[in-house]
Amino acid sequence: MFMFEKAVVGSKKYWAWVGCLCAVIAMGFLCYVLQLREGLGITGMSRDVSWGLYIAQFTFFVGVAASAVMVVLPYYLHDYKAFGKITILGEFLAVSAVTMCMLFIFVDMGQPMRVMNVMLHPTLHSMMFWDMVSLSGYLGLNALISLIMLSAERKGVAPPAWIRPVIILSIPWAVSIHTVTAFLYNGLPGRAFWLTAILAPRFLASAFAAGPALLILLAMVIRKVTWFNAGKEAIQKLALIVTYAMIINVFFILMEVFTALYSGIPEDAAHLRFLYTGLGGQSPLVPWMWTSSALAAVSLVLLIVPRYRHNEKILAVTCVAVFLSLWIDKGIGLIIGGFVPSPLAKVTSYVPTLPEITIIAAIWALGALMITVFYKIALSVRERLPEKAMAH
């Protein structure tokens, strides 16, 4: 077994990667300073499309954060041993994703200096207050769990018994973060696109497909650049989870389409028409939405046919397709589509600006940096352990 440090720490490749991420973060920071000075007018958002890619990215990454439960639950509730090695990867992914979510909310605020007002004037009837409670709670839970588990591993001792109920608590908590995030949208009377009881279930289904797909890709990258191998069994089980979640997600989307189009209620159908065919002469999202649909269709075939799913090379491509498809659907279409047409039946175009995209890229880079650093720490703790202790 070669030493992790030799492979990654200090290596030129590692520092080049970290350096690239830091450069993107620095550029985003500069753009944020500009936004702070000029106001949110430097983004593509407007009176009618008053939330844009910031909030859409937030929504998508809440799902990624929640998906950690898909490795934690089988391991802790069903004693599924193959996930033992990767629960920590799931928890660190959750910590990074929740941090990204909080940053996406923060950069979306018109008066970020007043952010503490949410805590100074707690408002029980606002779903945003509850979203803050559930997200910060989830961040705290996962940070605590990964810290305790990792330090136990480093000392070569069993983790303290009290951590188990905390881990069990993190399971329903994961469901809660995405449910409350769906409630942000689906309690608004004038927004027909979100006014659907299936929004929270749909959020969870897409989360449990996109998150584990990302985890598979991360595990494959880690296997390539380090000594750590998550194991074929764990990856195949994750792929099976992605398969079921993706089927359910597509099923839910089709139910939405049926309800809106068959009922023929104009304001329900209008949002879908804007997204998939264009409305009022504007069709900026049409190519995106059809790309998402095509990727979803292709990935379903590649997931469902066992021959393709078991082939890891194909599986990698499938996971990229799943992730992209869901990112377009939830990280773009779901939020923008909810605002167009407006309650006054107006079609307003939204195109993110360069500073806006740079800020988004910076938050992505920060998330990637967190993942890199966390996984490096986790793996350097493990590399000192004898291999057979890891093998379960």
Added chain:
Amino acid sequence: MDRRKFIGIAAGASALALAGSALPKLIGGGSGGGTEESSKTRWAMVIDPSKCLKRDGCTACVAACDKVHNIPGFHDPKHEVKWIWKEPFENAFPEQENRFTAEQFKEKPFILLCNHCDNPPCVRVCPTQATWKRGDGIVMMDWHRCIGCRYCMAACPYGSRSFNWSDPRTHIERMDPGFPTRTKGVVEKCTFCDERIARGEKPACVEACPEKAMAFGDLADPKSEVRRLLEGRYSIRRKPELGTQPEVFYLI
């Protein structure tokens, strides 16, 4: 007392103080959804579009509002700030449109403003109570508490809320020192001229209308002009099916 103990006690005490100050608000805060009966007054507006339409292109009410409230003139419709404005019928009442609606009627401008809903979704969603409903029904806005999350804009089914996408102060044509200006990054909207009502005056738009197309008054008073108008003629409200109970009425 050692340092650690002191910090512990101080932290505990401040947590208690915070909880103490927050608790009454938590309990009282539930009013965001329902109607408040604490005040007998219930301000409302009745608009007579047939009178309004008599003068083509008249914007007296809009101009009066812009002037007394230091409303910035952002000309880009994407960044516009507006408390009261004109909108074609098909946009003001999108669900009322039918294919026999005369083409010229579709385009007829209707006066729109905050509906000061009895059950305001904006108040329900605001995470800081920067927007709240007064006992007399006016939905207020605290520009100093607003964090600019724009949740209220997503919640409002009437497009009545505006966000300051950039610094409004440099876009005010003639500054009125008698009324506060706003900063960038906060939401604002019509407040039924609460500052004028407090002085016993009518809202600026109502006063400015040359056709007297807008009536303002107390719905709780059976003898008020608004009640008389509503009892005498059929009226409609924007999107009543959403349960928001708008308090701006349009006479047919």
